[in-house]
Amino acid sequence: MKNFGTNTMSNHNNKFIMLILSKPGGGKGTISNKILNDYPMFQHLSTGDLLRQHVREQTHIGIEAKKHMDKGDLVPDEVMIQLVLNDVETLKDGGDGDDGDDDGWYSF
DSSP states (O other), rough: OOOHHHHHHTTTOOOOOOOOOOTSSSSSHHHHHHHHOOOOTOOOOOOOHHHHHHHHHHHHHHHHHHHHHHTTOOOOHHHHHHHHHHHHHHHHIIIIOOOOOTTTOOOO
C-alpha cells in the first residue's frame, strides 16, 4: 500500500475515497478492516450492511429491496445506487461528525 506520508495522513481536511469491488464473500470486508486499522481516516461503507439495516428498519429502500430478495433475485442496480447515495449524502451532511463541508466529494 502506498505510503502517503505523515503530513498528508495527519491533515484531516483531505478526503480519501477507495472503492473495493468483488463478488459476495470475496474478501471485501476483510481487506476493508485491514485498511481501516492502518488508515483510520477512511470511512467504511458496506452495501451489504446498509442493505440489511434498511430491510431491518423497513425503510422505503429496504421494503423495495426485500421484495426482490424474497424472490431470490438480486436487488436491482437502481435500488442499490439509491442506497449508497443515501448513505453518502448522510456523510456529506455531517453524519460522520464533520462540519458538513462537501469539498472533495463528487456530485451525483
